[in-house]
Amino acid sequence: xxxxxxxxxxxxxxxxxxxxxxxxxxxxxxxxxxxxxxxxxxxxxxxxxxxxxxxxxxxxxxxxxxxxxxxxxxxxxxxxxxxxxxxxxxxxxxxxxxxxxxxxxxxxxxxxxxxxxxxxxxxxx
Numbered sequence: 001x002x003x004x005x006x007x008x009x010x011x012x013x014x015x016x017x018x019x020x021x022x023x024x025x026x027x028x029x030x031x032x033x034x035x036x037x038x039x040x041x042x043x044x045x046x047x048x049x050x051x052x053x054x055x056x057x058x059x060x061x062x063x064x065x066x067x068x069x070x071x072x073x074x075x076x077x078x079x080x081x082x083x084x085x086x087x088x089x090x091x092x093x094x095x096x097x098x099x100x101x102x103x104x105x106x107x108x109x110x111x112x113x114x115x116x117x118x119x120x121x122x123x124x125x
Contacts, residue, residue, distance in 0.1 A: 009119030022079040022096030038092035047107035
């Protein structure tokens with residue numbers, strides 16, 4: 001069993017930066033691939049970024065390429081998302097997620113096994 005807890009959400013002005021964190025706890029945390037998704041009311045969860053085990057590879061959704069950066073600290077079971085130059089459309093609830101699969105479809109929510117409760121990000125003009 002794996003538990004995920006996000007933090008770092010808040011309110012920022014357009015063009016500003018924010019860094020999200022996610023800590024994993026539980027049993028058998030090794031070999032987890034992880035990702036960030038985001039969701040707004042009335043819409044499905046949208047893929048943001050993913051990182052493999054132990055963190056050598058990463059993939060980003062087109063809307064955030066060049067502005068967001070995903071990373072992880074394996075010894076501390078931590079996942080991060082550095083968000084720079086935030087735009088209004090970046091406002092959403094951001095979710096941390098993980099899978100034990102070594103190969104998977106990065107942007108498909110059903111491929112992931114564990115989810116955090118989400119952390120809200122608000123962007124103002």
